Amino acid sequence: MKAFQYVRANTAKSALEALVKDPSAQFIAGGTNLVDLMKRGVTAPDKLIDISRLPLNRIEKEATGVRIGAMALNSQVADDKLILDKWPLLAQALNAGASAQLRNKATVGGNMLQRTRCGYFYDTEMPCNKRQPGTGCGAKEGYNRMHAIFGTSEHCIAVHPSDMCVALVALDATVVVQGPKGERTIPFTEFHRLPGDRPEKDNTLEKDELIVAVTLPDSPYTQHAHYLKVRDRASYAFALVSVAAALELEGKTIKSARLAMGGVAHKPWRLQEVEKALVGKTVSEATFQQAAQQAMAGARAYEYNAFKLKLAPNTIVEALKMAAGLTA
Template sequence: MIAFDYVRPNSAKAAVDAITKDASAQFIAGGSNLVDLMKHGVVAPQKLVDISRLPLNSIEQSGNNIRIGALCLNSEVAEHALIKEKLPLLAQALNAGASPQIRNMATVGGNMLQRTRCTYFYDLAMPCNKRQPGSGCGALKGYNRMHAIFGASNSCIAVHPSDMCVALAALDATVIVAGSKGERKISFVDFHRLPGDTPEKDTHLQKGELITAVEIPVNDGFAKHSLYTKVRDRASYAFALVSVAAALDLQNNTIQHVRLAAGGVAHKPWRLMAAEKYLKGKSPTESNFKAAAEAAMSAAKGYGYNDFKLTLLPNTIIHTLKTIAGV
C-alpha cells in the first residue's frame, strides 16, 4: 500500500473543504471497502479524510420521514427499534449483507458508495473500464456469472453489490449531501449511475460532496407487508446472485401501492417500475404476480454464464410477492 496523508476534520464543512482542495483525496469512515481497494492496488488516494467522528449518526423520525445519519453503522440501523417497526424491509436487507463483523464497521454512507465486486475490477492484470477507462471489459466475453442483466453497456456489465441500497431504492429514499455550494437532495433511484460510456463513475455525487443522511418516507402498509429475499451461493457472507426488495400496501384485497427493486442485476439498485405499474390496483394473486414478473423482465439480457438470472429473478419476484401476500 502506498503512503498517504491523513486528516481528521471536526465538522462536515471542514471535511468538504479538505477533500475539495485535493483531487486525489477520499473520505474514509468504517473503511470496510476502501481499505480493501487500497490493499489490492485498485485505488491509491494520496490523502484520506477521516469523517468517522463527525456527528452524523442519529436515527430519528420527523413527521412522515425517518432520517438516518450517514455514519450510522449498518448493525445499529438494522437493530434500531424505529427501523424494525417502521422500515422492516431495510432491517432485513441490512441483516442479509456481509458478516456481523463487517456490519459492525460499515456505515450507511459507505455502503452506498461501495464499489463493484467484479473479479475483473479487482484483478489488475485484467482489462476493466471501471478501474482503467478505455482498457476494455474483461467480463463481457469472460466469466460473467455474477454480472448484470439490466442497464449494462459495451463498456461494463458489473453489478452494484449492496443489499441495503436495494431496500432504499424500493422505499423511495432521498440522499442528503453537503458540498461547497450547500446542501442538496438526490432521489435514491437517481443517486447511482448506469455504466454507459463512463463506468468509472458510480454515482451522481459531485467532487467534494459528502453524504450526511438518508431520508425515508414511512408507509404503515409497507411496514406490514414487506420482504427482502436474497438468493446466493451460500447462506452467509456472500453477494447476491439476485435479490428482491418488495413492499405492498394492501387494502380490501387490493394492492393500493407497491414497491419493487432488485439487486445483483445492474450497475445500480434496479427499480422494477414496470412490475409496480402492472400490480397497482390489482388483487394479490399468483397470476398477477407472474404477469408482473414478466413485465419486469422485458429489458433483461444475459451474457452467457449469467443467463440463469433470466429465470431466477422472475421466480424470486413471484416467490417474494406470494410470501408477503400469503398466497
Template sequence: MINFDYIRMQSVKSTVKALAKFTDAKMIAGGSNLIDLMKRNVTAPTKLIDINLLPLKYIEQSKEGLRIGALALNSQAADHEIVKNKFPLLAMAINAGASPQLRNMASFGGNMMQRTRCTYFYDTSMPCNKREPNSGCGALNGINRMHAIFGANDNCIAVNPSDMNVALIALDAQVVLLNAKKERKMAFADFHKLAEDTPNLDNHLQSNEMIVEILIPENNFSKNSYYVKVRDRNSYAFALVSVAAGLELEGKTIKNARLAMGGVAHKPWRLYDAENYLQGKEINTETFKEAAKIAMKGAKGYGHNDFKLDLAPASILEALMKAAHLS
C-alpha cells in the first residue's frame, strides 16, 4: 500500500470542492471494499477523503417516496421499520449480503460503488482489462465459475457483487449525484454500466461527483416480494445467482411485476421482457416458468459457469413462486 494523505470533511460542500481539486482522490466511509483494494494494490489513491461526518445518514419518507442518505448503513436500512414494512425486498437483499459486521460498516453509497470480486481483478500478477486496460481478461479462458452470462464480451466477464443493487434496480430507485456546480438525478438502472469497451469503468459517476442520496418511489409490492440468493455457503458468500421479485396482484392476476438478477452481469440485471410478459397473467407455475424462459434470452456461459444457464431460470421460478405465496 502506498502512502496517502487523509482528509476529514465536515460538509457536503467542502467534499465536492475537494473532489474537483484532487482528481485522484477516493472517498471513504466504511471502507469495507476500498481498503481491500488498497491492500492488494488494485487501487492506489494519493488522497483519502473521509466523509463520515457528513449529514447523509438519514432514512425518511417524503412525497417522492423513501429517501436514503448515501452514508446510511446497510444494517440501519435493513432494520428500519419503513423499509421492512413498505420495501421488504430491499431489507431481504441487504440481509442476504456479507456478514452482520460488514453490514454495520457498509454505507449505501459504498455498496453502490462496490467493485467486482473477480479473482483475476484482485490478482495483480494476472491480466485484467478492468484493472489495467488492454492487458486482457484472465477469466475468459480461466476459472470463470462466478462470472457473467448476460451482457459480457471478451473484454470482461466480471459481475457486480452487490445484493443491495439488485433490489434497488428492481424497485426503480433513482440516485442523486452532486458536484461543485450542480446536482443531477439518474435512474438507478443507468448508474452502473456494462463492460463493453471500457471495463475499467463500473458506473457513470464522474470523478468530481459524489452520491448524495437514493430515492425509492412508492410501490405496491410489499405483500408479494422475495429475494433469492444462491451461493456456496449460507453466510458471507457472493451470489452465484440472485433474483429480486416483486408482484402487484389483483386477486390472482398480476397487475405489475418487477424482476432483477445479481451474479449474472457487470451491472445489476433488470429482466424487462419477463416483467412485460407477466403483466396481466394469472399467477401459476406455468406462467412463471415461461417468464423465466423469456428472462434467459441472450444468456451465454463461458465454461465453468455454464451451470448458471440452468440455475438462473430455476432461481427466477423460485423467487416468483415465493413472492406469490405459491410455495
C-alpha cells in the first residue's frame, strides 16, 4: 500500500476545506471499501480525511419523512424503530448486505459510494475502463457471471453492489450534499450513473462535495414490502439478482407500487414503467408474471450471465408475491 497522510475533520466545513486544499485527497469513514481498494492498488490517495467523527449520524423524523445522517451506521439504521415501522423495506435491504461485522462499521454515505466488485476492476493486471479509462473492458469477453444485463455500454458491464441503495431508489430517497456553495439535493434516481463513455464516474457527486444526509418521504409501504436477494451463499455475498418490492393495496387491488432491482446494472435499477402498469391491477401471480416480463425489456446477457434473463423475472415475481402476502 502506498504511504499516505492522515488528518481528522471535526466539522463538515473543515472536511471540505481540507479536500479543496488537496485534490488528490479522499474522505474515509468506515473504510470498508476504500481500504480494500488501497490494499490492492486500485486507488492510491495521497491523503485521507477521516470524517467518521462528524456529527452526521442522527436519524430524525421530519414533517414529511425522515432524515438519515450520512455517518449513521448500516446496523444503526436497520435496527432503528422508526425505520422498522415506517420504512421496513430499507431495514430488510440493509440486513441483507455484507455481514454483521461490516454493517456495524459501514456508513450510509459510504455504502452509497462503494465501487463495483467486478474482478477486472480489482485486478490491476487486467484491462478496466473504470479503473483506467481507455484500457478496455476485460469482463465483456471474460468471466462475466456477476455482471449487468441492463444499461451496459461498450466500455463497462459492471454492476453496483449495494443492497441499501436498491431500497433507497425504490422509496424515492433524496441525497443531501454539501459543497463550497452550500447544500444541494439530488434525487436518488439521479445520483448513480450508467457507464456510458465515462464508466470511471460512478455518480453525480462533485469532487468538492460531501454527502451529509439521505431523506425519505413518508411512505404508504409499511405492510406490504419485501427485499429479496438471490446470492451464492446466505451471508457476505453480493447479489446475483435482488428485488425491492413494495405495494399499497386496497383489498386485492394495487393502489401504488415501488419496484427496483440490484445486481443487474451499473446503478440501482428502478422499474417505474412497471410500477405504473401495476396500478389498478388485482394481486395475483398472473399480474406479477406480466410485470416481470415487462421489466425485462431491453435486457442483454453475456456469455456467463445468461441465467439472469430467467432468474431476474422469477425473482421479481417471488418478491411481489411475498410483498403481497401470497407467499409466506
